[in-house]
Amino acid sequence: MRKFAYCKVVLATSLVWVMLDMFILLYFSECNKCDDKKERGLPGRDDGLSRPRDGPGEGGKPVVIPKENQEKMKEMFKINQFNLMASEMIALNRSLPDVRLEGCKNKLYPDNLPRTSVVIVFHNEAWSTLLRTVHSVIDRSPHTLLEEIVLVDDASERDFLKRPLEQYVRKLEVPVRVVRMEQRSGLIRARLKGASISTGQVITFLDAHCECTTGWLEPLLARIKQDKKTVVCPIIDVISDDTFEYMAGSDMTYGGFNWKLNFRWYPVPQREMDRRKGDRTLPVRTPTMAGGLFSIDRDYFQVIGTYDAGMDIWGGENLEISFRVSERSQYFNNLDRLQAVLHVNAWVSVFASPGVTKVDYGDISTRSALRQKLQCKPFSWYLENVYPDSQIPRHYYSLGEIRNVETNQCLDNMARKENEKVGIFNCHGMGGNQVFSYTANKEIRTDDLCLDVSKLNGPVMMLKCHHLKGNQLWEYDPVKLTLVHVNSNQCLDKASEEDSQVPSVRDCTHSRSQQWLLRNVTLPEVF
Known part of the structure; x- marks a missing residue:
């Protein structure tokens, strides 16, 4: 009898420990799930797919963050470089308008x-x-x-x-x-x-x-x-x-x-x-x-x-x-x-991007062989x-830097945009912003912008190339080394004292400040 009672006690104790172990296991399992969600800081699947159809961002509408959350929004923006707070408010299967024709x-x-x-x-x-x-x-x-x-x-x-x-x-x-x-x-x-x-x-x-x-x-x-x-x-x-x-x-x-x-x-x-x-x-x-x-x-x-x-x-x-x-x-x-550094040089051959000749773009022999x-x-x-509409000049007299003889500075677009003045800066020989083409149409181009002068004494602006000559027509004299703006009959000159980073146009005086060296110039032949 005492032996039977002893067995009952042992069995009951074992059951208690088993139940306790199961409770602890389930408890920490749920905690891990909670921690996982906390660590993500992101909605679970159910939350992300069951929001009302008039919820944030539905129909592609903008999400506006309340003022009291603006600072937190800015901090979260840094994580992925977009408004992560707004994204997390939007359903994972949000609706979008059908804008097809x-x-x-x-x-x-x-x-x-x-x-x-x-x-x-x-x-x-x-x-x-x-x-x-x-x-x-x-x-x-x-x-x-x-x-x-x-x-x-x-x-x-x-x-x-x-x-x-x-x-x-x-x-x-x-x-x-x-x-x-x-x-x-x-x-x-x-x-x-x-x-x-x-x-x-x-x-x-x-x-x-x-x-x-x-x-x-x-x-x-x-x-x-x-x-x-x-x-x-x-x-x-x-x-x-x-x-x-x-x-x-x-x-x-x-x-x-x-x-x-x-x-x-x-x-x-x-x-x-x-x-x-x-x-x-x-x-x-x-x-x-x-x-x-x-x-x-x-x-x-x-x-x-x-x-x-x-x-x-x-x-x-x-x-x-x-x-x-x-x-x-x-x-x-x-x-x-x-x-x-692009491997397109394997494909563009003689039309290699202006200014990339000094870039070490590695071994492209495999891609050249593929071509x-x-x-x-x-x-x-x-x-x-x-791509006949391409802005790449296919016919030009010169392609590269345009260097002033007196100052040893080069024309530079200074990463400026349309309707801004062209710049002049110390020559660096790396192409980029200092690559200009003197085209067969006698334009001075940087990408799809042409040097344009609309009045006496400048300024020299960068405007969309219109290919109608006029204010964008320049005559280069390979002997005198001058760039004459035909409409005004003035010469491109070094920067003025008023603005040391902008070239000017002045009456031609044959001075060294009005002499320019064009890289690899070939006149009058067009290639």
């Missing part, structure tokens, strides 16, 4: 479009913007066209982008894979990693902080189905980094670049509008793409050599791949909507046939 809404697409893998690279991205990108892809794409979403983590350090992210995307209705780079590798190599493990016939590259709108995917895939050698880019709208307001972009712009190979948006030229015969629902042929957002057939991506893995960060990859595609007689197409293998046309063909 009526003709686009009524277009019909084939049923058997190719399936795509969407590749998104991120590094320390905010939880809200990354997941809002993912949800916009899932919510506004036919699932029959989505092979998968591949998230490539370029060595992020934030804990919420590790296990919590993997657990979150595992529950989504479209396959989402998270791939980790072992070390920080840069956008290009991370994209190449994502492309290599993806399985869709089409690869679509997106940035980690964009939102797809209704009908964004079908037109991209339809163009590739029609021609696998077409690379298709969406129209890029704008999301304010301050209020997260969605603002529709123009469908009447396309991608180009200036002579320093900086990407720029330009109005669609009249020749392209004529080709489309006024139908704005047709894609725009564009000489370059913006960079981060495009779709391409998997096999064709391999044929053209994918990305240049020698590029460490973003910037220039869009031009490099644009040249390869276009010089093989293909075109980029710009249609429908989405928000959101030969692909039998690409010369860059001059690209300028004449694909």
Whole structure:
């Protein structure tokens, strides 16, 4: 009997300890979840997807932060360089307006479009913007066209982008894979990693902080189905980094670049509008793409050599791949909507960007060999046939610095803009702001701006080149070394005492201060 009672006591004690252990385990398990959310400082899944449809940011409307939270907002802004507080107030699946043209809404697409893998690279991205990108892809794409979403983590350090992210995307209705780079590798190599493990016939590259709108995917895939050698880019709208307001972009712009190979948006030229015969629902042929957002057939991506893995960060990859595609007689197409040291010397040959000759851009022999293998046309063909509207001067007498004989200073655009005075500064020999062309039209140009004088004794302004001569016509005398402004019959002179960083125009006196050396000048021959 005593033995039986003893066993009961032991059993009861054991049960108490087991229950206590379970309580402690559950308690700390819940605490870990709480700590995880605290560490992220971000909304959980349920909170992010169940807000009212008139909530903050719905319909793409701006989020206004109350005055009492302004200081905290500014501190949070520093984390990702956008208004993180506003982003966290917005649902991960917020609504956006459908700004498509009526003709686009009524277009019909084939049923058997190719399936795509969407590749998104991120590094320390905010939880809200990354997941809002993912949800916009899932919510506004036919699932029959989505092979998968591949998230490539370029060595992020934030804990919420590790296990919590993997657990979150595992529950989504479209396959989402998270791939980790072992070390920080840069956008290009991370994209190449994502492309290599993806399985869709089409690869679509997106940035980690964009939102797809209704009908964004079908037109991209339809163009590739029609021609696998077409690379298709969406129209890029704008999301304010301050209020997260969605603002529709123009469908009447396309991608180009200036002579320093900086990407720029330009109005669609009249020749392209004529080709489309006024139908704005047709894609725009564009000489370059913006960079981060495009779709391409998997096999064709391999044929053209994918990305240049020698590029460490973003910037220039869009031009490099644009040249390869276009010089093989293909075109980029710009249609429908989405928000959101260069190796180009291997492609531009004799038209190398003015001023880059002193830049050590590394070994580009592999890319040069690729150009030969692909039998690409010369860059001059690209300028004449694909991008005839380019601001790059194809015919000029001189390209480089313009140096004053007396002061040994050079003309310098000082990074100023249109309608500002041209500058003059100590010559540094590194090109950049001191690269000017004396064109076959006898203009003095820096990019798409020409030196312009509208009255006697100046000032010398930088205005858009109009190619009508007039106030922008200059005559260079290779013997006297003078630059004569034809309309005023005055000579370009050194800076005045009133402003030591601005050249002047004065009556010609044949003084050394009015003599200028043009780099590699070739007169009168045009090349």
